[in-house]
Amino acid sequence: MREIRCAVGAQETPALPEAEPEAEDQGSGGEEEGAEEARPGAALQRLTAARIAAACTRRSGGRRWHTVGGRERTDVVEVVRSQADLRAIVSDYLPLKKSSGSKYRALCPFHAEKTPSFYVDADKQLFYCFGCGTGGDVFKFLMLYEKLEFPEALKSLATRYGIPMPERSAPESGERHRVLSVNRRALSYFRDQLQRPAGDRALRYLEGRGITRETISRFQIGCALDGWSGLKESLASAGVAEDQAVLAGLLARKEETGRTYDRFRDRVIFPIVNLTDEPIGFGGRVIGSGEPKYLNSPETPAFSKGENLYGIGFAREAIRKEGYAVLVEGYMDVIALHQAGVAHAVATLGTGFTTGHVRLLKRFTDRVVVNFDPDAAGRAATRRSLEVLLENGFEVNVVALPAGKDPDLFVREEGAETYRRRLQSGLPYIEFLTRDTAGRHDLSGTRGKVAALNEILPFLARLDNPVRRAGYVEMIATILGIEDRLVLQELKDAVHDRRKGLKPATLSAARGASVVSEAESRLLRSMMDSEDVRRAVLDEMEDGDLEACRIADVLRVVRDLVVKGEEVTYPRVASMIGDDARDIITRVAALPHPPATLEEGRACLMALRAARLQRQMGDIQKRLESVGKAEETDDLLRLKIELKRRIEALPKASQLS
Ligand SMILES: [Zn+2]
Structure with missing residues (x-):
């Protein structure tokens, strides 16, 4: 669980005054709600520092702020605390209504409620919710609401009230600070270039992709001109040491000569800004046809690809509101989506998903909808990325757009x-993975199914929620067409044990007598044995009957022979099919001789069809339970009625005796 460092109860916090009983002006205010108001109003009087402190300590696990900052920081904390106005800060986020005395109230932002139980005491500079027990001071409010760590909340408030922050004394953070300062200069240089005549190509490129001036300004997009020293000279004339610009990754150094040059040339520049609005790095997309197409800042004391997501600062509010983040691949995807009002989109910076990304995203949501290039979503590297999310308890959905369309274009x-x-x-x-895997394996035989299963199981095993895991078994069995009880049981066992593969024994067991159902065996047998049955069954057979069928490969060969008017014999058919199918026909040939009657052939076919329709019915039922939209529900219901009609029209399966 994420630990929330808590403001109240910290060592540097001055002792909070006991709340003094006040005369409540019950019923006198026009907006008061009489009895409704009486309980929290009176209760607020009992709101003591001790109570808030207790509420906070419970949540903080006893950790105190003073562990995160030195002496200087503690001073700033006090200055900020003395100047920050909790009521004004909260008003930026919630409509506060005057309650009584110095108290204001609103609907609590930290739990769902219909009548306000969230109170701000402007005198005491404290907030408290009587509904969920959340309370604290101005730092705590920002940390909870903006999902900030304490140093970020402090910085945000210090900036707002114009209070200078002490530079950190550690050498690393000194470097970080210097990199940020160089980055800020570079940022304004890049933005400036885009406004000049020389930046016209970049501007036309952006306009060609539908990016408005407003978006350019909001995302601080700029450009680097086609030259080796534009930024270098600009930084030098501003007195920035060459080494600092190299440290910031803005200049690169030629090893042989030691000469430095602009890293970003002839590119549209997308500044990478973190949650506290610092330009920590840059991404550049080539304007012409150069390589590489995308170039990022290297790792610097201020920038780590594995810790940052492009657009997170712009997206966090929307992610909170929508309840999930949209994960896309590129800068342009993020920008185009935000411009279109889909503001909960973020992108990784040309790297796989890391635990650093997880930490960052977890502050806002634990649900992600991944919208990568359709090919990419199935690729091994992408799979590993998504695995990181699954392992960390994220709910991951995958959206596929029509081929060739990225989110930007779409x-x-x-x-x-x-x-x-x-x-x-x-x-x-x-489910996405199962369908993708199913598409890459030949599922007509058990071998292919087991191979597909063994690809999927490692991912399933990583889900730590057993209920969720078990829920997927049926879906996987349906998509892969696993009816075989042995394989299904193995799958359930593997999921239960979180095993990452099926036992080798499964394969051989599954290839035994139980692979092909009774109806399939008897259908094949009667078709092989009698030309009348063959013709009648092939006449009545629908395409779907073959799809769901394990003996489909054999039947297709039989059908082709019949169509060509050639002889149908066991050796002939066996010579034309694959290993798995040959196993089937060999076993069927060895069955005790049943009388090959037309009735039996038809009954078997109907039994198979009934099973298939029932399966489809099950699928539709499952989808009906999961979709929310009316139009889709209508379609599904129509399908369901049609299926029901067809199932009822079938001769009863009991005829298969
Ligand atoms: Zn609450």
């Missing part, structure tokens, strides 16, 4: 509403 062509609908129709990652 949202421009189809609009934000269509894109939002796509986001809502994403598949849980395990």
